[in-house]
Amino acid sequence: MKVKIAFTTTDRIHVNAHFGWAKEIDVYEISDQGYEFLETLTFDGDLKEDGNEDKITPKLEALKDCTIVYVVAIGGSAAARLIKHGVTPVKAKSEEEKIEEILTKLLQTLKGNPPPWLRKALGQKKSNFLEEIENEAAI
Numbered sequence: 001m002k003v004k005i006a007f008t009t010t011d012r013i014h015v016n017a018h019f020g021w022a023k024e025i026d027v028y029e030i031s032d033q034g035y036e037f038l039e040t041l042t043f044d045g046d047l048k049e050d051g052n053e054d055k056i057t058p059k060l061e062a063l064k065d066c067t068i069v070y071v072v073a074i075g076g077s078a079a080a081r082l083i084k085h086g087v088t089p090v091k092a093k094s095e096e097e098k099i100e101e102i103l104t105k106l107l108q109t110l111k112g113n114p115p116p117w118l119r120k121a122l123g124q125k126k127s128n129f130l131e132e133i134e135n136e137a138a139i
Contacts, residue, residue: 003066003068003122004027004028004065005027005029005067005069005070005101006026006063006066006069007025007026008025008069008070009022009025009026009056009099010015010023012024014070014097014099015066015071018073018102019139020055021078022059023043024043025041025062025063025069026040026041027041028080028103029111030106032107032111033106035107041059043059043062046109056078058066060087063087064085066087067122068121069082069087069090070090072095074089088121
C-alpha cells in the first residue's frame with residue numbers, strides 16, 4: 001500500500017509552517033518499502049489573513065489525495081475541513097522536527113504495528129460528512 005504524506009514547510013527540511021499560512025507543502029509517497037519525494041505544492045496570496053476561509057480551499061483541493069498532513073499549527077475549522085475530506089492533520093512536536101525523521105519513523109511504524117490513529121488514517125475511506133456523523137451517533 002502506498003500513501004501520500006504532506007508537510008507544511010518553509011525550508012523543505014523541517015515541519016515549520018502553520019497550515020493556513022504555508023506557501024509550500026511538500027508531498028511524499030510512503031509504503032513499507034520506503035518513501036520518495038513527489039512534489040512541492042506552492043500557494044500564493046495573502047495567506048496570513050485570519051478569518052479568510054477561502055485561503056485554505058486551494059490547499060484542501062491540492063491535498064485531497066494525501067492521507068496525512070503534518071503541520072506546526074492549524075486552526076480548528078481548517079482541521080475539520082481536512083478531516084471531512086479524509087486527510088488527517090498531525091501537529092509536529094516542534095518547528096525543529098525534520099521531515100526526513102518523521103518519514104523514517106513512519107516507515108518503521110508501517111513495518112511494525114501502527115497505532116490505532118495511524119491504522120485509521122491509512123485505512124480511511126473517503127466518505128461524506130453526514131455518513132461520519134451518523135456513524136458517530138450510532139456508537
